[in-house]
Amino acid sequence: MTEEAQASRGIVVGSNGAVAVDVVILTIRNGRLSVLLVERGLPPYKGRWALPGGFVLPNEDLDEAALRELAEETGLSQLPPGAHLEQLKTYGTPDRDPRMRVFSVAYVGLLPDLPMPVGGSDAAAARYWTIEDIKESDPSLLVFDHAAILADGVERARAKLEYTPLATAFCEESFTLSELRRVYEGTWGVSLNAANFRRKVLSTPGFAIPTGRTTVSAAGRPPQLYRRGDASLLHPAMLRPSS
């Protein structure tokens, strides 16, 4: 039955729940895939952690709401250049929030490892957790179904690195190929052959563009710097080792 048919029959008119957004903000810190979580400072659920999120405001688009939540928690007034935010999935199991029916439209954000701002808009604590640490901790660390949302977000990021150049969203505006490779290695939890990785990236038009500059490094030959190209798909894909 169509929405309109229902509405004209008066079966369900008006609202059947509240709509929120939750954001899985991922970054690579110290070579490990990590997510930004906020701690509940007040009951209920005091001491447990949650994905940043909140209700969609009247007249606010979903993407806007997600951007706003990301900005509030990271302190970034806007997305850094090259960063990426995309819709993930909507979660609406009737009792996922025990207080009322809440539909949560989840987003995934890929960001470079920026220094945390001094306090977001909330009093509650916020910090990055490695995905590993969360998996090894008490299953009730996260509120509601946020563990499932996080798992879906991580899988989305892992999959998208295969067939898009989005790994660069984890990097600063200019980056070395070793940094880019460590994004893949940290996200997939594998190690990749540096020479073959280099050949693959450089043979894909629009993935990484040489800037001509180099960086100073602590030891070894100074690496070249690259910037994001305009490719939107890798063809053929970067293969995730199957082992």
Added chain:
Amino acid sequence: MTEEAQASRGIVVGSNGAVAVDVVILTIRNGRLSVLLVERGLPPYKGRWALPGGFVLPNEDLDEAALRELAEETGLSQLPPGAHLEQLKTYGTPDRDPRMRVFSVAYVGLLPDLPMPVGGSDAAAARYWTIEDIKESDPSLLVFDHAAILADGVERARAKLEYTPLATAFCEESFTLSELRRVYEGTWGVSLNAANFRRKVLSTPGFAIPTGRTTVSAAGRPPQLYRRGDASLLHPAMLRPSS
């Protein structure tokens, strides 16, 4: 800000819109990718077409609501074996429905080309349209943002055929490799080399399993019959011709 923080501050409590599901039901008819649309029989929007959909009921999960809508429009009491239904994306632009704020959680369904049942639960007409015909018709054929939802659904289907064995969801329980190839050809709008396609499918474990039986065909050598295997990913992917 977290949902809980907002709720405890009373910033937004209760609802901010209604939540509906809309389903992009795709099939291959006469070799062409096609979608099931329902016609509005009553004003407003009389004579225009829409994706099957409706509001999510209290205590109904999103997947359930999508299955219910699919069943109501196709007359299928349950999904045929091997058919596929997955969440696509949520659309929530404030004025996408002029009557009230409606968040629509869209789904994509891939089904074999089953005969249409004699009338769904609605009085409104329902029929399959080819994607081509919709693209060539008046842009106002579809209500609201349903053209955009349809485009996203078609792109999802096209992409998923590349890296999953979901093409089999368009087939009956047993199928020939030519039928399977025509699914790819119809979905992608290309023609594929039959010999190379065959080699690719048969070299992917769990894609298509020979049943040992053959079909009678109007002309030519009778083809072997296959059934779906248990693979969930193609590795490496079936490449979509880049031309």
Added chain:
DNA sequence: GGAATAGTGTCTTTTAGACATTATCAA
């Protein structure tokens, strides 16, 4: 020079594209 990291070259293996050839049916 030695340690460390960046970058190049090359051989092998896997997979895809092109396409000729054979197989099996109906009329």
Added chain:
DNA sequence: TTGATAATGTCTAAAAGACACTATTCC
């Protein structure tokens, strides 16, 4: 036999994996 479709075989090209080797820096 002819026409049609299914199935096989083979050569070539593209891409990935493995890995040895050279380059450039700091100490």
